[in-house]
Structures are given as structure tokens and as C-alpha cells.
Amino acid sequence: MATSEKSEVRRRLRARRREIAAERDGAADGAALVAEVGVLVRRLGLAAGATVLSYESVAGEPPTQALNAWLLGEGYRVLVPDTLPDLDLGWHELAPGDGTVRGLGLEAVGDADLVLAPGLAVDGRGTRLGQGGGCYDRALPRRRAGVPVLVLLHPGEREADDVLPREAHDVPVDGVVTADGIHWPDPA
Structure with a gap:
């Protein structure tokens, strides 16, 4: 049911993102x-040493390079x-300086104090709604209970008034961060 519906919605959202x-x-x-993330980490009470799951954005996505550099500079893992x-x-782990990459495995998501995830809407x-591989839907259930997940989007990509297709395996998120603010969904 929702797979073909999701494919059509993704097609529309990708065109809008471009x-x-x-x-x-x-x-x-x-x-x-x-x-905005500076406001968020203060609101959540996360200090230097806390672990933030982020990602390295690709063309077209909200840019994370400055954000990841800022997090590292503030002492976040x-x-x-x-x-x-x-x-x-x-x-x-992103490491300032030498660029050494050490794989931490699947369970490292359990170290997170905050998750900043990609998505289309x-x-x-x-x-x-992500790109369709289900990667985050597999990983997010391994985080500790209560660890918030916020999706980085461009302004205009929130579907506040529309309902996106959701399947049983889809992990809902706690909020959205855009260049124009932090937005909290109403799960009701």
C-alpha cells in the first residue's frame, strides 16, 4: 500500500527540494x-562531551559542514x-585535525544524546520521509529511550498541514530544525 504511495511522494519532494x-x-x-542547533543543545541541557549524531550533507541537503565543525569546536562528540x-x-566519529576514521559499529547510536537526521520532509x-532505504528506521530503535531525533530540512520542506504516508516500521521524529527555526510536531 504505502510503498508506491511513498515513491510518488518522494518523487514530488525531491523535485521540490531541487x-x-x-x-x-x-x-x-x-x-x-x-x-538554531546552539539554541537546541542549550534547551536540552547538553554540555561539551555529549554525543551528537549528525551526518555529512550532500548537494541539495541542508548544509551540515559548518554545523559539524561548530559542534566539534564546542567540545561535542x-x-x-x-x-x-x-x-x-x-x-x-568525526575527529578534528588528523581525519582518522575509526568505525564504531551499529550500536554506537546508543551513545547519542541528540540525533540530527536527514530527510525529505x-x-x-x-x-x-527519507530517501527510501530505511537506514534510519533500522538504526533509530537502537538509541536510548528519550533521546530526541530532529530532522534538518530547508525552510519550506515541513509538511505541517499534510500527512505523509507512515508504515509500521517508520520511526517518528521529535522535531525539525531549519534555517528559520526549530519546529515541534503535534503527534496527536
Whole structure:
């Protein structure tokens, strides 16, 4: 049922992302994401030494390079995913300086104090629609209970008034961070 529906929604969302990303100022969005995540980590009471799961953005996604550099500079431990052949996620630590990468395996998601995840859209119930591999839906259940998951999106990619297709295995998220603020879905 939802697989073909999700495919059609993804097609539409990818086209919208291309349009939105073409109009965005990546440097300004990167700086705004740093400011918004700064507010978020203070609100959550996360101090230096806390572990943040992030990712290394690709073209078209909200930019994470400045954000990851800021997190490292503030003393946070930053883990980013490695997509495995079975589409599960292993993790490695971003290390300032030497660039040494040490794989930490599947269970490193359990170290997270905050998860910043990619996605194409999030609706008002917290349904996240990703690229379709189910990578985060496999990994997120291994995090500790209560660890918040927020998706980084471009302004205009939240589906606050629309309902995205959700299947039983889809892990809902707690919020969205965009260059224009932090948004909390109403799961009701």
C-alpha cells in the first residue's frame, strides 16, 4: 500500500527540494543551522562531551559542514553514519585535525544524546520521509529511550498541514530544525 504511495511522494519532494535548494544561500543556511542547533543543545541541557549524531550533507541537503565543525569546536562528540551494504547504519566519529576514521559499529547510536537526521520532509505528526532505504528506521530503535531525533530540512520542506504516508516500521521524529527555526510536531 504505502510503498508506491511513498515513491510518488518522494518523487514530488525531491523535485521540490531541487527547486528550494537552488534558491538557498548555503553559507547563510549553514550559519543559521549552527545558531538554531546552539539554541537546541542549550534547551536540552547538553554540555561539551555529549554525543551528537549528525551526518555529512550532500548537494541539495541542508548544509551540515559548518554545523559539524561548530559542534566539534564546542567540545561535542560528533558521530556520522556509514551506510552498510544491508542499508543499516554503522557510525564513525568525526575527529578534528588528523581525519582518522575509526568505525564504531551499529550500536554506537546508543551513545547519542541528540540525533540530527536527514530527510525529505516531516509532517505535523512527526512522520519523517527519507530517501527510501530505511537506514534510519533500522538504526533509530537502537538509541536510548528519550533521546530526541530532529530532522534538518530547508525552510519550506515541513509538511505541517499534510500527512505523509507512515508504515509500521517508520520511526517518528521529535522535531525539525531549519534555517528559520526549530519546529515541534503535534503527534496527536
